[in-house]
Amino acid sequence: xxxxxxxxxxxxxxxxxxxxxxxxxxxxxVAEHEGAQVKVRLGKVETVSQAHxxxxxxxxxxxxxxxxxxxxxxxxxxxxxxxxxxxxxxRATAKDEFGGLPEPGELATEVPxxxxxxxxxxxxxxxxxxxxxREAEEHALQHDSRITNSEGAExxxxxxxxxxxxxxxxxxxxxxxxxxxxxxxxxxxxGSMERDHWxxxxxxxxxxxxxxxxxxxxxxRVIRRLGARKVRTREVPVVFDAAVAGTLxxxxxxxxxxxxxxxxxxxLCDRLGQRVGSDLVRIADDGTIPRALGSRPFDGxxxxxxxxxxxxxxxxxxxxxxxxxxRKLGGKSTGNATRGxxxxxxVAPMNLYLTPGExxxxxxxxxxxxxxxxxxxxxxxxxLVTGDYSRGAAGVWxxxxxxxxxxxxxxxxxxxxxxxxxxxxxxxxxxxxxxxASPTVKISRMTVAGD
Amino acid sequence: MDKSLSSRxxxxxxxxxxxxxxxxARDLDRVLGRAMxxxxxxxxxxxxxxxxxxxxxxxxxxxxxxxxxxxGVGARVLAEDKTGYAFTDDVTIKNLDSAxxxxxxxxxxxxxxxxxxxxAPAGPRHDLYPVPHSFADVPLxxxxxxxxxxxxxxxxxxxxxxxxxxxxxxxxxxxxxxSSQGWVLGDLQPLVRxxxxxxxxxxxxxxxxxxxxGGRMTLDDCTDTERCEAxxxxxxxxxxxxxxxxxxxAGPMDVVLGPGWPGILLHEAIGHGLEAxxxxxxxxxxxxxxGERVATELCTVVDDGTIPSRRGSLNVDDEGxxxxxxxxxxxxxxxxxxxxxxxxxLLGMELTGNGRRExxxxxxxxxxxxxxxxxGEENPEDIIRSxxxxxxAVSFGGGQVDITSGKxxxxxxxxxxxxxxxxxxPVRDATLIGNGPDVLTRVxxxxxxLALDDGIGTCGKDGQGVPVGVGLPTIRVDQIVVGGxxxxxAGSFQG
Numbered sequence: 041x042x043x044x045x046x047x048x049x050x051x052x053x054x055x056x057x058x059x060x061x062x063x064x065x066x067x068x069x070v071a072e073h074e075g076a077q078v079k080v081r082l083g084k085v086e087t088v089s090q091a092h093x094x095x096x097x098x099x100x101x102x103x104x105x106x107x108x109x110x111x112x113x114x115x116x117x118x119x120x121x122x123x124x125x126x127x128x129x130x131r132a133t134a135k136d137e138f139g140g141l142p143e144p145g146e147l148a149t150e151v152p153x154x155x156x157x158x159x160x161x162x163x164x165x166x167x168x169x170x171x172x173x174r175e176a177e178e179h180a181l182q183h184d185s186r187i188t189n190s191e192g193a194e195x196x197x198x199x200x201x202x203x204x205x206x207x208x209x210x211x212x213x214x215x216x217x218x219x220x221x222x223x224x225x226x227x228x229x230x231g232s233m234e235r236d237h238w239x240x241x242x243x244x245x246x247x248x249x250x251x252x253x254x255x256x257x258x259x260x261r262v263i264r265r266l267g268a269r270k271v272r273t274r275e276v277p278v279v280f281d282a283a284v285a286g287t288l289x290x291x292x293x294x295x296x297x298x299x300x301x302x303x304x305x306x307x308l309c310d311r312l313g314q315r316v317g318s319d320l321v322r323i324a325d326d327g328t329i330p331r332a333l334g335s336r337p338f339d340g341x342x343x344x345x346x347x348x349x350x351x352x353x354x355x356x357x358x359x360x361x362x363x364x365x366x367r368k369l370g371g372k373s374t375g376n377a378t379r380g381x382x383x384x385x386x387v388a389p390m391n392l393y394l395t396p397g398e399x400x401x402x403x404x405x406x407x408x409x410x411x412x413x414x415x416x417x418x419x420x421x422x423x424l425v426t427g428d429y430s431r432g433a434a435g436v437w438x439x440x441x442x443x444x445x446x447x448x449x450x451x452x453x454x455x456x457x458x459x460x461x462x463x464x465x466x467x468x469x470x471x472x473x474x475x476x477a478s479p480t481v482k483i484s485r486m487t488v489a490g491d
Numbered sequence: 492m493d494k495s496l497s498s499r500x501x502x503x504x505x506x507x508x509x510x511x512x513x514x515x516a517r518d519l520d521r522v523l524g525r526a527m528x529x530x531x532x533x534x535x536x537x538x539x540x541x542x543x544x545x546x547x548x549x550x551x552x553x554x555x556x557x558x559x560x561x562x563g564v565g566a567r568v569l570a571e572d573k574t575g576y577a578f579t580d581d582v583t584i585k586n587l588d589s590a591x592x593x594x595x596x597x598x599x600x601x602x603x604x605x606x607x608x609x610x611a612p613a614g615p616r617h618d619l620y621p622v623p624h625s626f627a628d629v630p631l632x633x634x635x636x637x638x639x640x641x642x643x644x645x646x647x648x649x650x651x652x653x654x655x656x657x658x659x660x661x662x663x664x665x666x667x668x669x670s671s672q673g674w675v676l677g678d679l680q681p682l683v684r685x686x687x688x689x690x691x692x693x694x695x696x697x698x699x700x701x702x703x704x705g706g707r708m709t710l711d712d713c714t715d716t717e718r719c720e721a722x723x724x725x726x727x728x729x730x731x732x733x734x735x736x737x738x739x740x741a742g743p744m745d746v747v748l749g750p751g752w753p754g755i756l757l758h759e760a761i762g763h764g765l766e767a768x769x770x771x772x773x774x775x776x777x778x779x780x781x782g783e784r785v786a787t788e789l790c791t792v793v794d795d796g797t798i799p800s801r802r803g804s805l806n807v808d809d810e811g812x813x814x815x816x817x818x819x820x821x822x823x824x825x826x827x828x829x830x831x832x833x834x835x836x837l838l839g840m841e842l843t844g845n846g847r848r849e850x851x852x853x854x855x856x857x858x859x860x861x862x863x864x865x866x867g868e869e870n871p872e873d874i875i876r877s878x879x880x881x882x883x884a885v886s887f888g889g890g891q892v893d894i895t896s897g898k899x900x901x902x903x904x905x906x907x908x909x910x911x912x913x914x915x916x917p918v919r920d921a922t923l924i925g926n927g928p929d930v931l932t933r934v935x936x937x938x939x940x941l942a943l944d945d946g947i948g949t950c951g952k953d954g955q956g957v958p959v960g961v962g963l964p965t966i967r968v969d970q971i972v973v974g975g976x977x978x979x980x981a982g983s984f985q986g
Contacts, residue, residue: 043581081772089576090593091852092586093563111560112580118560125558132631134552166596191774191895226774226895235774235895265896273742273978303549304654304690305699382559384545419900420889421922421974425690425699430739430922430974432891432900449898451922451974453741487976489741489924 043114046070046094048213051205054123058100059207061127065101065141067206067341070094071381074162074199080173081192082181088166097381100126104135110382141341142363144208146373148344151212151337155330158244161197161217169195172221176251176258180225183259186266191224191235193255202336202380210342218333219248223258229266236262236416241473243331261415264436268448270490271437277411278452278486279404281435282469284417285394285478289323291456293389293476294424296350296358298365307427307456308356316356317460320397323351325360327375327390334391334475340379345390348374354461360387394478397466404465404482406441412488413438414452427456433488447490454486502624504667504677508538511562512582519669522584526568526591527671531598533569533832534591534671537809538562538582539851544627544661548638549654556631565851566590572837573597576854611672612813612842617806619799620707622681627663629710634659637714644723645689651734652727653697654690659683661710668811676811681707682802682958684947685714687723691730700730703947708800713946729886729905732917739906739921739975745878746923746968747909749885750871750942754863754961756968757792758950759890759899760927761785765819765827766845766857766952767834769894776897776928777825785825786931789867792820794829796844796860802946803861803960810846810855817843819862820931831857849955859950863962867937871965874936876912882973883907883914884923897927900974922974930968938965 044050051068058066075091096119097110107129109122177193198218205211222239238258240249280288292308300306308316327345329335339345341363349357359369362377364385376387405413418432434448467480509515519536526534540562547555563580564587575594579586641657662682669675684705691698702725705713748756761777769775777785786792796804796814805814810832818826830838831846834857847858875883883906890901902922907914943962950959 085573085597087574087576087854088593088597089574089578089854090590091578093578093580093852095561095580106555108555108557109559110557113560113562114581122560129556129558129631132635133556134554134635136552136554139554189772189774191772233774233776233895235893268896270972275978303656304692304697309697384547384557385555416893418891418893418898418924419902419922420891421900421902421920423699423904423920425697426919428920430902430920430976432898432922432924432974434893434896434898448896449924449926449972451741451900451924451972453739453921453974453976455976487741487974487978489972489974491743491972 044116046072046114046203048203048205048211051203052211054098054119055205055207057123062102063100063127064103065207067099067141067204069097069340069381070203072201075196076169077194077196078166078169078173079192079194080170080177081190083174083177085170086192095381098122098126100130101140102130104137104139105133106130106139107133138364138367140363141206141208142343142373147208147210147342148212148338151214152328154328154335154337156214156216156243156335158217160245161219162199164197172251176221176223176255179252179255180223180259183256184227184263186229187225187227187259187262189226191226193223196220204338204342206342212338212342214337217243219245221248221251221254223255225258225262227262227266232266234262234265236265241333243333247331265434265446268434268446270449271447271488272491273489275485275487277408278483279408279411279413280481281413281415282467282471282478282480284414285481286474286476287417288481289392289394289478290476291422291424292323292351293360293392296360297387298359298361298369299386300424301359302365302368305425307424311356312359314356315354317351317354318463319353320463320466321351321354321460322395323392324349324395325389325392329391332391332472334389336390339375340377343373343375343377345375360389362387389476391472392476393470393472394466396468396470396479399465399467401467401469401480404467404480405438405443407465408438409440411438412452413443429454429456429459449490451489452486453489459483459486502679504665504679505675507665508667511540514584518584519675522587522591523669523671525588526566526595528595529598531568531570531595535567535810536669537565537851538667539664541662541664542627545658546634546638547658548642549656551642553635553638561850563851566594567854568594568598569833570598574833574854578852611674612807612811617797617813619797619804619806620681622709624679626681626709627661629661637719640716640719641687641723644720645687645727648724648727649691649731651691651693651731652689653692655687657687659685670811674811676807678806680805683708683710683713687726689726689730691734693734696734698730698733700726700728700733702726704945706800706802706946707804732905736917736919738977739918740973740977740979741975742979743970743972745881746971746973747875747878747881747883748963748966748968749883750940750963750965752944752961753884753887754944754963755887755890755901757864757963758859758862758961759892759901760925760930761792761819762859762862763892763894764897764927765829767828767830767838768857770828771834771838774895776895780825781827783825784823785928786820786823787934788823789937790820790823790931790934791865793818793865794845794859794862798861801861801943801960802948802958805860808844808846809848812842812844812846814844814860829857829859831855847957849957853955856953858952858957859959861943861960861962863941863943864964866939866941866964869936869938871938871940874938874965874967875909875914877936877967878909879911881909883909892927898924899927900924918975924972924974930971933969933971934966935969936967940964
């Protein structure tokens with residue numbers, strides 16, 4: 041079955057036909073993805089893979105009831121079926137007075153060029169990808185003679201094109217690219233074996249760290265883990281390495297998601313305008329940073345993605361909302377809708393960073409008499425309804441302001457309400473290589489369980 | 492070509508894909524011939540057509556329903572230990588040719604040093620989920636009615652219930668696997684999942700409770716009224732228990748795990764470490780240890796993809812190999828790994844039917860199916876009575892493992908203190924941490940009450956999620972680290 045050309049006309053055509061069938065509102069998102077990925081291990085090619093996929097999502101409102109469908113089959117017959125099915129389903133669901141597209145005034149009026157596309161992503165020859173992966177792995181393996189094995193190194197490129205149109209007249213499209221290099225070396229010493237990994241990710245090839253630097257850092261990190269011990273159970277200061285501190289920002293994002301809030305499933309319910317963390321907690325979300333990994337010219341519903349303070353000097357300033365959750369909570373969309381082709385309605389941050397502080401890592405470690413520098417977290421032990429926090433952790437023990445010895449098989453536990461309030465130092469080392477990121481963070485007290 | 496088709500006489504995957512994409516048996520032969528160009532060892536095509544229906548209820552209303560459809564084909568070429576893979580969701584002969592050309596780049600003219608040859612799949616043809624092809628065509632009204640029942644049952648259970656969220660997910664997946672060895676296999680893989688979560692609120696405190704269930708069956712098979720009511724009440728009970736929970740203890744202590752879903756311990760602590768890819772690469776903490784003692788003699792652990800209607804079961808794995816029961820640990824001795832074709836070939840071992848993938852967009856790798864410990868001989872109540880000062884954990888959230896170091900975690904979300912052999916009070920969520928090769932050597936008692944989970948597990952590995960099952964009888968594990976907040980003094984624990 042022949043695939044129809046993917047463009048704004050296709051989207052507009054579907055919406056026009058939906059209107060003929062009685063739909064009062066609707067939107068269409070088409071997401072096209074191309075990707076190439078290679079993996080080498082111990083210098084040899086292990087995997088070469090290539091992806092090509094396109095998905096169309098349709099959402100229709102019949103008054104206040106709605107349904108959503110999506111398909112990767114973009115033939116005429118399939119889209120005809122999709123339209124019929126969506127109409128039938130939307131008529132059967134319950135009326136929801138808060139449903140509907142964003143208010144016309146909320147829709148983006150222009151599509152800014154945020155420099156998100158590097159054309160090289162679609163043109164990079166396999167050999168060059170393999171070379172970059174090999175180089176990253178080679179530098180990891182050369183870092184230390186105890187690095188004897190590897191789970192491999194990967195290099196990948198991606199190209200994404202998003203088309204979004206709705207019945208209120210919004211129509212926009214944009215394209216993004218991505219480059220990523222990663223390596224996972226394995227080190228052995230005295231019968232113990234450890235693995236760690238490091239990566240770099242960017243929209244543009246020239247934004248990527250050199251494969252050599254990625255390899256060396258992976259090597260440094262895996263060697264640092266060798267010979268890990270346990271420590272005795274106690275309460276101590278805990279320093280979250282920048283590589284893991286982003287997870288704390290992620291928990292805040294989940295807790296200020298409009299859906300968690302109106303469902304009363306968040307420890308930050310009813311806290312807008314109140315203190316939720318120490319003065320050092322400043323978290324902003326901004327979808328308009330040129331070249332950044334979470335940037336886009338409009339959100340999943342066509343709303344613009346302006347910068348907003350989520351937490352300013354410890355006080356909760358904004359939730360993350362789409363049109364629906366905003367209506368439920370009596371606010372306006374903050375431009376954080378994730379709805380795409382085949383995704384359920386929801387919200388997510390764009391580029392959400394904890395604002396860097398003034399301290400170098402050395403200052404922060406130096407301030408700790410007896411404590412835990414966490415470089416890896418494991419598991420899912422976070423209850424967002426209560427804020428209860430308990431996760432597996434590994435890292436380095438701090439004694440008298442110095443990194444003393446590696447530790448593992450420990451847990452750290454507390455409650456996110458207390459942890460945010462007890463952030464007493466923030467590093468200057470923000471590395472925005474993922475859409476949610478944080479510099480190093482020191483929390484004055486948590487329970488560490490071990491022996 | 493030998494066409495071994497689905498057991499449903501009215502439904503043939505091969506005919507289904509021929510009709511959809513116009514790809515005939517001759518086309519498959521020709522494309523696979525090209526895939527084997529130069530010195531390729533093996534090639535296969537994985538066709539998939541999948542629909543996912545979801546209906547959600549909140550605030551007493553089904554406000555939203557969705558359907559998503561995916562179809563596509565993945566082309567794979569193996570040469571030595573290399574994998575070439577390409578996929579497209581625009582299935583045409585032209586794109587198939589292009590995909591196999593891309594996948595073939597890893598083959599060389601130089602010839603294989605280590606031919607990755609394993610025999611064609613053999614063994615009994617299972618029929619583990621005999622549902623009609625139309626099983627997912629449940630009227631929306633029926634699904635809405637079911638969700639409204641769940642909502643009503645939960646609200647009726649306790650006045651402290653402030654929010655109820657329920658959902659039904661029906662997946663209908665048709666696959667066709669064609670191999671360069673000349674065989675074509677099809678399967679129809681149904682999957683149902685029901686969820687109910689409720690929020691309870693009292694005295695300014697809030698908690699959530701969850702229950703999920705399902706399997707490879709029809710919706711009617713798992714949603715009779717009595718079951719729905721029992722499961723809704725269970726979600727409410729779990730939330731209310733946690734409302735009363737005290738701080739969890741911190742530090743090592745004796746832990747009793749309840750039957751069923753706590754089997755996630757096995758999945759994390761030893762299951763992943765016994766997947767053949769990590770062992771071939773010698774990056775698993777279990778590498779090279781077959782024949783060694785890794786558990787007390789009370790422990791026998793199996794992976795079994797052949798249990799009818801289970802979420803983790805499959806008639807054939809995603810490379811066409813019939814699933815089976817594989818003994819991983821027998822009376823405490825490590826017996827075997829779980830294999831896909833590539834790793835079985837490279838290690839010179841037998842196929843076990845564990846070659847799985849999330850979809851046509853993913854390369855197969857060794858994955859678990861249903862992983863569980865066989866029942867022992869002790870009365871579960873006696874096991875609890877045997878503990879002087881410990882934890883009784885009956886329900887868990889997720890878990891994770893570092894395969895190389897063996898460190899694993901899993902997070903209890905319903906647990907109680909045991910004091911002097913008696914269950915005293917509930918404690919808050921706490922992560923348990925241990926070391927895979929060590930933890931089963933601490934299993935000192937195994938109960939008679941083996942149970943499998945209710946059908947909710949999804950395992951993630953390298954970014955691919957696949958449905959799995961776990962199971963466990965009641966067991967006692969001596970001295971495992973519990974990650975609560977309450978540091979215990981030398982004497983008794985204060986809540």
